Amino acid sequence: MSEKLELSGEQTHQEGQINQDELILQQQRQIQQEISESTPLVGELELISSLNAEYSNDEIYMQKVKDLASKYKFIRRTRPDGNCFFRGFSYGYIEKLLSNKNEFKTFYTLAENSKSSLVELGFPQFTVEDFYDTFMEVLKRISDMPTLEDAKRELHQLFNEQGYSDYMVVYLRLLTSGQLQREKDFYSCFIEGNRTVIDFCHQEVEPMYKESDHIHIMAACSAMNTGVRVVYMDRGNSKQVTEHDLPEGSTPYVHLLYRPGHYDILYPN
Amino acid sequence: MSKGDENNILYWDPMSDSEADSLTSTATARIKKDLMTLYTDTLPGIFAVGDEKNLKFIYALIIGPMNTPYQGGFFYFVLKCPNDYPIQPPRMRLLTTDGGRVRFNPNLYETGKICVSILGTWNGPAWSPAQQISSLLLTIQSLLNEKPYYNEPGFDKVNCSFFSRIFVNKYIQEMIPGDSDRYNEIITYQTLRVAVCGMVENDGGLNVPESLQNIMKQSFLNYYEEYLQTVESKLHLSGTSVVVSNCINLKREKRYDEVLF
Numbered sequence: 202m203s204e205k206l207e208l209s210g211e212q213t214h215q216e217g218q219i220n221q222d223e224l225i226l227q228q229q230r231q232i233q234q235e236i237s238e239s240t241p242l243v244g245e246l247e248l249i250s251s252l253n254a255e256y257s258n259d260e261i262y263m264q265k266v267k268d269l270a271s272k273y274k275f276i277r278r279t280r281p282d283g284n285c286f287f288r289g290f291s292y293g294y295i296e297k298l299l300s301n302k303n304e305f306k307t308f309y310t311l312a313e314n315s316k317s318s319l320v321e322l323g324f325p326q327f328t329v330e331d332f333y334d335t336f337m338e339v340l341k342r343i344s345d346m347p348t349l350e351d352a353k354r355e356l357h358q359l360f361n362e363q364g365y366s367d368y369m370v371v372y373l374r375l376l377t378s379g380q381l382q383r384e385k386d387f388y389s390c391f392i393e394g395n396r397t398v399i400d401f402c403h404q405e406v407e408p409m410y411k412e413s414d415h416i417h418i419m420a421a422c423s424a425m426n427t428g429v430r431v432v433y434m435d436r437g438n439s440k441q442v443t444e445h446d447l448p449e450g451s452t453p454y455v456h457l458l459y460r461p462g463h464y465d466i467l468y469p470n
Numbered sequence: 471m472s473k474g475d476e477n478n479i480l481y482w483d484p485m486s487d488s489e490a491d492s493l494t495s496t497a498t499a500r501i502k503k504d505l506m507t508l509y510t511d512t513l514p515g516i517f518a519v520g521d522e523k524n525l526k527f528i529y530a531l532i533i534g535p536m537n538t539p540y541q542g543g544f545f546y547f548v549l550k551c552p553n554d555y556p557i558q559p560p561r562m563r564l565l566t567t568d569g570g571r572v573r574f575n576p577n578l579y580e581t582g583k584i585c586v587s588i589l590g591t592w593n594g595p596a597w598s599p600a601q602q603i604s605s606l607l608l609t610i611q612s613l614l615n616e617k618p619y620y621n622e623p624g625f626d627k628v629n630c631s632f633f634s635r636i637f638v639n640k641y642i643q644e645m646i647p648g649d650s651d652r653y654n655e656i657i658t659y660q661t662l663r664v665a666v667c668g669m670v671e672n673d674g675g676l677n678v679p680e681s682l683q684n685i686m687k688q689s690f691l692n693y694y695e696e697y698l699q700t701v702e703s704k705l706h707l708s709g710t711s712v713v714v715s716n717c718i719n720l721k722r723e724k725r726y727d728e729v730l731f
Contacts, residue, residue: 224479226481226590227479227481230481324600325600325602327503327507327602328556328599328600328601328602329600331496331499331500331503332599332600335496363554364494364495364496364554367554367557368496371557371599371600374598375600400595403595403598404594404595404596407598407599407600408595408596408597408598409557409558409596409597409598409599410596411596
């Protein structure tokens with residue numbers, strides 16, 4: 202008996218096909234690399250008017266920057282690597298907490314207790330531990346600084362060290378995933394398609410470089426017990442930027458500028 | 471990645487990685503912990519050892535699970551962790567391929583490339599830093615299942631042109647009736663030839679670490695009766711020929727009577 206199998210697996214494997222896919226992936230990696238090399242993880246404070254340079258010939262955007270400038274004084278840019286919400290949010294939140302010792306202390310206690318609740322949800326103790334330890338180390342190092350200035354400098358420095366910065370992002374992603382899973386009945390209605398909350402966490406929350414949506418922000422805020430105002434700026438026709446407070450009805454503590462695909466930190470007047 | 475690497479499609483390959491060796495301290499600690507869990511919480515059929523000289527390298531052996539065409543086969547892998555592990559996943563390669571001639575699975579190419587999303591070599595859930603080497607090896611082990619013909623990527627693009635994935639998964643069909651069973655016959659044969667005899671006799675001249683070699687030798691003896699049973703049950707196929715892979719059109723006569731006797 203002579204068999205000749207046309208295995209379907211082999212068909213997707215033809216060279217032309219594979220090179221296409223490979224090259225796209227390759228190109229994505231390369232673009233990511235180039236972005237990384239050209240933008241700091243978290244930048245310095247810049248005036249809102251610095252946005253004008255990006256939109257010098259665009260009436261709609263110029264109008265919106267003007268509106269933004271009436272409400273906000275500074276912007277702090279973050280690296281557009283898909284982690285910008287988590288990085289910007291945690292930076293902005295910790296920075297704000299520094300000016301209020303009691304609030305910082307409350308948050309420190311919340312963070313201290315967060316690991317055991319993740320382990321209870323089934324996250325492996327030892328993988329969570331590394332990120333937790335780094336997260337707590339950063340909080341401790343900042344709070345140990347003698348002055349507010351020093352603390353802010355330390356925060357900025359740690360958030361620009363890839364190792365620390367990425368571990369902060371990872372831990373916040375895990376906390377967000379934990380929050381989604383703990384309240385999965387509530388969050389399941391926000392997930393499109395046939396995915397379960399757990400699938401969604403594995404696919405869109407826990408992996409690095411995955412961009413964040415409303416649902417990530419809501420869960421991250423709940424996990425940190427705070428609120429975020431997201432200021433939307435796109436090419437839509439209105440003359441003003443639109444604001445969304447997440448979770449709905451919360452008092453905004455951190456302000457973020459959202460332009461399609463990217464978040465930066467904002468500082469109110 | 472430098473400009474010159476633009477067309478380098480071996481980004482997945484631990485053997486052609488040009489990243490300088492400078493593991494971060496967190497990565498070093500984490501790799502040690504990952505290995506430690508593999509020793510303390512052992513997983514059936516999964517073994518791994520680190521490299522004393524270069525912590526970035528991990529060598530792993532997965533034994534084909536019972537009641538699958540991979541039963542008792544020795545699948546040897548090399549992993550290389552990036553400097554910022556576990557932010558990024560390791561690179562990973564299968565070396566049990568009969569020198570690049572056998573594709574053991576729709577996801578396990580004859581080049582040694584492993585197509586799974588957590589390695590970044592296929593679409594789907596990406597690697598997460600909360601994962602570890604043992605969870606990665608479990609994922610790879612799950613590819614060695616009873617009906618590998620139905621694994622992605624074999625079915626992803628071929629049948630999905632008009633239907634959503636969910637729809638297709640419900641109505642998944644063989645290209646030609648009987649393909650899945652025929653595929654299993656080929657894999658059973660190649661497992662015995664390449665992943666059992668070839669590995670135990672080290673036909674490929676692989677530098678398998680001694681501790682993993684010892685596991686293979688011991689397991690070979692334990693599985694010996696099963697190997698014999700498989701060969702005896704397939705003797706009627708002796709002399710049939712198969713197209714092993716339509717990419718390379720290697721024709722090989724199946725000689726079950728020569729595999730073990």
